[in-house]
Amino acid sequence: MKTLLFLAALLLGLPLQAAQLVLDLGNGSRTWQTRELLQLPQARTITVPDDVSYKRDMQYRAVPLAVLLAGIKDSDHLQAVALDGFAAELPAAPLMNTQGAKAWLAIEDPAQPWPPLASGKPSAGPFYLVWTHPEIGHISPEQWPFQVASIKRLAAVAERFPALLPDPALAANDPINQGFALFQKNCLACHRLNGAGDAQFGPDLNIPYSPTEYFGAEFLTRYIRDPQSLRQWPQAKMPGFSTAVLPDAELQMLVDYLRHMAGRKTNP
Structure with a gap:
């Protein structure tokens, strides 16, 4: 109240x-x-x-x-x-x-x-x-x-939300695991994935579909850099992520994590 x-x-x-x-x-x-x-x-x-x-x-x-x-x-x-x-x-x-x-x-x-x-x-x-x-x-x-x-x-995100975890067979330094760390830092405040997470702000990024399934690679990158360049509406809240905040190599690892998780959907 x-x-x-x-x-x-x-x-x-x-x-x-x-x-x-x-x-x-x-x-x-x-x-x-x-x-x-x-x-x-x-x-x-x-x-x-x-x-x-x-x-x-x-x-x-x-x-x-x-x-x-x-x-x-x-x-x-x-x-x-x-x-x-x-x-x-x-x-x-x-x-x-x-x-x-x-x-x-x-x-x-x-x-x-x-x-x-x-x-x-x-x-x-x-x-x-x-x-x-x-x-x-x-x-x-x-x-x-x-x-x-x-x-x-x-507790750490990985402990609280195992549905966010990449394939455990991947090496700890695999770029997809690095992408998972970037997802926690840049995305989890607003989005859930596989229904996992505490945010109540933006859409789930895997259920029913991952953005990697309906965006072409070039357009997904452009959307993350500048959301309003692809979709314009007055109430849009997603910020753009500049190269100063998310360098190209890190953005690629983040997208690779999302693409990987599209193959690891779980029911919320």
Whole structure:
């Protein structure tokens, strides 16, 4: 109910109320209120050049995410869930960095609300995972979840969703297994495959058909690079993946994984 009221306030332009962020890190759940986060001594005003969601330079009041992840190890796996069902799968190690690419939890102050993401859209608040120097860590746009409601520690994707796994006979360094890792990083936040995954955002990428079965190779690549170049509609949400984010060799491995999984369909 609180989530629905918050979204209604954003859409109707009503004054924002303080929000809450739930952290479930395996050692008990902790709920942080907006005011508590803004008053942490580690809170800073940061500048994010060319913000992924706003497509321009932005300033935020933010806390280094590592400050909130007490007890988390680099080998752990986290999931950030947004109000709209976007579920970003996040290896913990990059989130714990204090040098190079650094993760921050940006906090929207109700007294100074952020701009809408687009006309008629809400802002990226109340909480937004942003990065400084993301290029150093090869951070994907899918690792910038906005409107975050909760962050929790979970088992790794392969353990939770065996239906996503490639043929176990493949070598660990096989390009298809590398494609599986890229799928987790770039696709699983929005899409399921074989019915497996937590996202409630985009279509399943294998059931009933894989995009490799109805797109020619050239057009599938073009679609991933720039979705609007093939299908244009006002409510489209899929971002394009530039060569800076997904180099050609990685894109090929991702497509090879999808093609491989088209032969490993399972009933959801």
